[in-house]
Amino acid sequence: MSPSSTLIDSHCHIVFRNFEEDLEEVATRWREAGVRALLHACVEPAEIPAIRSLADRFPEMRYSVGVHPLDTQHWSSDTVDVLRQAALDDPRVVAIGELGLDLFRDKNLEEQLAVLRPQLDLAVELNLPVIVHCRDAAEPMLEELRTRRSEGLCPAGVMHCWGGTPEEMHAFLDLGFYISFSGTVTFPKAFATHACAEQVPEDRFLVETDCPFLAPVPRRGKRNEPAFVASVASRVADLRGVDVDRVAAVTTSNARRLFKLP
Structure with a gap:
């Protein structure tokens, strides 16, 4: 990429313990790689104070608040109020x-x-987009979102760490969602993801790391970090037959539009 190119890592988790010892070095690397902004995802409310502290430390960071589908044990009667207040604060x-x-x-x-x-109701109430984790669940997810759209209650959002089929992708695109590609797009046998990266409209996709998970080739199996989003952008550019600077430019523009980033 050219020195003027900028990237946004639209989904990361640097609050995890395996970043504690070298986070300043990690930040230096993401800045050197051209990552000008990153969006830190939240998996359960107990994380929010620590994520907020990271945003204090790194001014290029924005974040989400929410509960991951594999963390349903952290949901209680007052959780939606906790999330609402965190977002309003x-x-x-x-x-x-x-x-x-x-x-x-x-x-x-x-x-x-x-x-x-x-x-989803809270996102509509606050006029915020949603970050959607969807694994082996496209059918019920689409059913839920289509019902909401018919009622005028479907938020904007992104299908993060995309791993579905092109047919599923087009169904989510029809609902207005963006598609975000992670390190999995660099995996040699991720044929469906490759096809999606080739087909997705230019104004509707993002790049992300989902770090510390899913490090891209050639670092597969190692700890992932925001700087490596450059490898994701490079592979998507190869698949689309365009210059990596083009992918950097459009994904930065798309992320800024979706998340109303400065």
Whole structure:
């Protein structure tokens, strides 16, 4: 990438313990890689104070508040109020999530829906986009969002760490969602993800790391970090047959539009 190119890591988790010892070095690397902004996702309310502290430390950071579908045990009767207050208290909260459905690891669909629905309602109430985790659950997720759209209650948002089929992708695009590609797009056998990266409209996709998970090739299996979003952008550029500077420019523009970033 040219020195003037900028990138946004639209989904990361640097609050995790495996960043404690070298986070300043990690930040130096993401800045050197051209990452000018990053969006820190939240998986459960207990994380919010620590994520807020990271936003104090790194002015290029914005964040979300929410409950992950594999963390339903952290949902209680007052959780939606906690999330609402956190969002109202800090203008750096630019999304609700990560929320969604995951039927790969858990099969408790009704329990996950009971946690998902009030968060979608909150996003509509606060006019914030949602960050959607959807694994082996495209059908029930689409059903939920289509019902909401028919009622005028479907928020904007992004399908994060995209791993579905092109057909599923187009269904979410039809609902107005963005598609975000992570390190999985660099994996040699991720053929469906490759096809999605080729087909997605230029104004509707983002890049992310989902760090510390899913480090891109050639660092697969190692700790991921925000600087490595450059490898994601490079692979998407290859798949689309365009210059990586073009991918950097459009994904930065798309992330700024979706999350109303400065």
